[in-house]
Amino acid sequence: MRKLEEKFFKCLMIGSTILILSMLLYILYIIIHKGLPSLSWEMISQIPSGGFYLGKGGGVLNAIMGSLYLIVGAVALSLMISIPVVMFLNFSLKKKTRFASFARVTFDVLFGIPSIVYGAFGFTVMIFFGLKASLLGGIITVAMLIVPVMIRSIDEVAILVPKELLEATKSLGATNYETIKVVVRQLLPGISTAVLLSVGRGIGDAATVLFTAGYTDSVPTSLSQPAATLPLAIFFQLSSPIEEVQNRAYASALILTIIILVLSFAARYFSRRLSKNKI
């Protein structure tokens, strides 16, 4: 009886593991299978021409470029916020204070807040300041979304940096700035994974940029113009009744998936490479 139970549950466990694995493969398969036929060079290299949404020529370059601008801006902005925060939490504060752990819990909670709430919040603030949907608005909102991710994943590495390292550099007569350089080198693997993680989260998120970045058919040339993004492009094209446009949505989904896949493999690779400097 005991053996039977053991066998039964083991089968169940293996079964569910395989099920989850096959889910991933199935999703990838469907996206590739549907997207590949309509994926073409034209798709990636052109902005939508007249009648694009009726099934005529053009591509989704506007969305690709928009997404890229948006994410580069957002990552730069959130790096500027999160590195000092992590530094402060780990090196300026006395060991484990109440405040530090409270701050960590806050970031965890912020991480859990859905993107639509960030989007609605960002939009309200923008209206308050009289801004229209623009690339800048999108960048700021996405930055808000990814700052918690970033802080948490840099923090995980920063906790491991030994206090002695700081003391050693200081005792060698290094200035504060030079000490920071030493520490940042230790943090590099953390920072690079954090960047890639948050790029992954930011680029795939539609709900935040829905109201804040807007949507256009052209590539934005300044911060105050609205910008198109890939997830929204997929969403809009999919809701069209015309089949060709829908096929393009699949192709755009494939492009987005490829970007995400490349990013997540890059994250693994870099975090392994950069941890060589580690003590």
Next chain:
Amino acid sequence: MKAFPIMQEKNLWTLLTTSNWRPFKGIFGFASYILSTIYVTIIAIIIALPLSLLTGIYITEYASSRIRRFFNPVIDLLSGIPPVIYGVWGTLTIVPFISEKLAPHFVDYSTGLSVLAGGIVLAIMIIPLIISILMEVFSSIPKEMKEASLSLGATKWQTVKKVIIRKSIPGIIAATVLAISRAFGETIAVMMVCGNVTQVPHSVFDPCYPLPALIANNYGEMMSIPKYESALMLAAFLLFIIIVFFNVISRVILIQIDKRYHL
């Protein structure tokens, strides 16, 4: 949230419990949206929790280190896939499957855009989250405890059942709560497969209209009617409160676990 106070002039309780939604007449009842959200979330949890429990146990307790190392990127990838992709996948596979294969056995007609579809897609989205928390929880249980149980002649499964699961119940609850809050706030993917019809769903094959989708769909046009705006902001505020509440609970539990075993 900023546009919230305007709403409190209207009676809050009736807003939450009635399901009459006529923005142009100034009538707002959130009940159908709230119920939709809850139904979808419940279905997602029912599907996701057993699957991820079994998988989590298998990976941490049974699997060889090679399988474990192979499975980590799989979970990362699953959690890295953006919601839109899940949505596309859902409309391509789950929705037709429900409308053609599953629904005819139970109801007369269903488009497939339904509570069930939303639940399934959500379940797949939250599985990686639950698994990765569970794996941490399981591996925080001291080895000695398992060994003690094994040396008393218990089989592996008995050890899992009596020691590991019992010891990690708080962790499992925390993971579930976290997953619920993630599911609550998920917008795009659910919006794409749920049908977005304002009604209280009567069966799992009925379309529904969760809160986040409501905000996303109507935000652009709400500017013209001031009450509409504050109603939507109330929706966003509700989401915010519920999720912050859930998150704080689960984080506190997780921190307690951490303290107990790492000191």
